[in-house]
Each structure stands twice: as structure tokens, then as C-alpha cells.
Amino acid sequence: MQIVTTVSEMQALSGSLRAAGKKLAFVPTMGFLHAGHMSLVDKARNLGDVVVVSIFVNPTQFGPSEDLDTYPRNLEGDTKMCEAHKVDVIFAPTASEMYPEGYSTFVNEEKLSLPLCGQSRPMFFRGVCTVLTKLFNIVRPHVAVFGQKDAQQAAVVKHMVRDLNFEIEIVIGETMREADGLAMSSRNSYLQSFQRRDALRIHQALEKGRALYESGNDNTDRILAEITHHITEVRRLRVIYVQAVDRDTMKPLRKVEKGHTLIATAVWCDDVRLIDNIVL
Ligand code: PAF
Numbered sequence: 001m002q003i004v005t006t007v008s009e010m011q012a013l014s015g016s017l018r019a020a021g022k023k024l025a026f027v028p029t030m031g032f033l034h035a036g037h038m039s040l041v042d043k044a045r046n047l048g049d050v051v052v053v054s055i056f057v058n059p060t061q062f063g064p065s066e067d068l069d070t071y072p073r074n075l076e077g078d079t080k081m082c083e084a085h086k087v088d089v090i091f092a093p094t095a096s097e098m099y100p101e102g103y104s105t106f107v108n109e110e111k112l113s114l115p116l117c118g119q120s121r122p123m124f125f126r127g128v129c130t131v132l133t134k135l136f137n138i139v140r141p142h143v144a145v146f147g148q149k150d151a152q153q154a155a156v157v158k159h160m161v162r163d164l165n166f167e168i169e170i171v172i173g174e175t176m177r178e179a180d181g182l183a184m185s186s187r188n189s190y191l192q193s194f195q196r197r198d199a200l201r202i203h204q205a206l207e208k209g210r211a212l213y214e215s216g217n218d219n220t221d222r223i224l225a226e227i228t229h230h231i232t233e234v235r236r237l238r239v240i241y242v243q244a245v246d247r248d249t250m251k252p253l254r255k256v257e258k259g260h261t262l263i264a265t266a267v268w269c270d271d272v273r274l275i276d277n278i279v280l
Helices: 007-019 035-047 075-084 124-139 148-163 186-190 193-214 220-232
Strands: 002-004 024-029 050-055 089-091 143-147 169-173 237-246 261-269 272-279
Touching (some): 002 007, 007 024, 007 089, 024 035, 024 124, 035 050, 035 075, 035 169, 075 089, 124 148, 143 148, 148 169, 148 261, 148 272, 186 272, 193 261, 193 272, 220 237, 220 261
Parallel strands (some): 002 089, 024 143, 050 089, 143 169
Antiparallel strands (some): 237 261, 261 272
């Protein structure tokens, strides 16, 4: 496994791999890898000849009062996990390598990124689209794998790839959960055990919504009210949003459209911001 830290070295490497006819499968991450990331890596392994994982805590997707400085980092542990999962290349640039002095170009998706997390984190998708545009130009993958846990991000990225004519196939891997159902996230490491216990209610509430739908109720307003009720019963949790949208367009849905309805939520568990979703 190679660890590459400069843009020029990564571009040269991907150029020579492509010239040799290799198919490059890419998993972009912010590191502090867990089993959720590794399931995306395993998926990438099956999709390409060479697996590249980027590890970069991207400053442009954090708001001024967000957790950029405290975001968990562990390059040594990440390297071991990547080695165990047969990753070929880790691309781990510094912030100044990606955003040198005088950097001033940003990529904005202006429709799908507006609702849900776009409301409470107005700079987030601009940062994500910008860094992914850069990473796609640096790594030059044939296929890139993203997690369904970040469902809006996945939809925005697919849309951006289409709009900007990137020749990259976007593949979505399912959300990995802890044994009790909590969606895996690097930010779970912020949770103390009593907070983690309460955070579990987010997944349970979404499942209550699914049960209501499966019992014959397809009115999303009713389903969202059910989910919100179950979350707000827990004193420590504060709902940022619970919404039903089309999983591809992010447009609100009043009625469940089977297979297309994303029920997405963002919740504060004390000072930890968590997201989760289900598709009905
Ligand atoms: O999902 C993430 O970890 C990040 O948003 C991504 C896609 C690596 C861009 O920084």
C-alpha cells in the first residue's frame, strides 16, 4: 500500500495506472475510519483493480462554529484498517496542499443541496462539492463509492457528476449500523455511553415511522409526526429536521412513493450533531 500526500504525486500515479488500463475505484473519507467506511472500501475492491482511499478533513465543509478542530483523526489506525482491507493507495494531503495560499474557487450545487442539512449547514455542500471536484481531478477514478448514511450528500454528488460531466460512476453503499441499530459515524466517538444510549432512539424512531407506513399509512405528515414524537420523548435530543423527500431530487413528498421516499433526520444529542435516514 502506498501513502501519497501531494497532489502532483497522486495525479502522476493515477495517470500511469489509467495508462496501464487499470480501473480505479475511489472512496473519499475524512478518516477516523470505522466498519461503515470499510464496507465502502470492500465494495470498491469489487468494482476496480486499484482502490484509492482519500483521508482529508476538509475545512471548507465546516461552518465557523463547527467541529473542524476537534474532528477525530487517527492516520495510524486508518492506515492499518486500509492495509487489512487491501487498499492500494491512501491519498492524505494537508489542508495547505489542497487549499494553497490564494485559493478562491468553489463549486455550488444550487437545488438538491438547499433543503435538509443545507438549511442548518449552509456552507456544507459547497465545501463537499468543491473538495470532491478537486479529488476527482486529482485521483481521476472510474468509480467512486459513497455511503447511504449521508443520503443527501450522495444525491448531490450524483447530480454534480451529471451536471459537470465527470466520467465517474457513483455507487452508493448501504448504511452500516452497530449491533443495536445506531448508524455508524466518526462523530459517534464524541458520545459518552449515556448519550450513546439516548442517540439510539433516532434509529428506533425512524423504525417506528417505517412500521406506521407498513401498517398502511402512507401520509408522510403523519409518519414524520410519529418519528418526531419518538425522538423528542428523549430529554437529551433536539430535532433539527425530520423530512420526507424524493431520494433523488430532495423534493418534499406528501405521500410515500414506494422505493423513492427518503425519511431523513438530523438531531442534536446534547452538542453532537447526528444524522440518519431510511428509505420507504
Ligand atoms: O462524507 C464525507 O466523509 C465527506 O463529506 C467527504 C465526501 C469525504 C468530502 O469531504
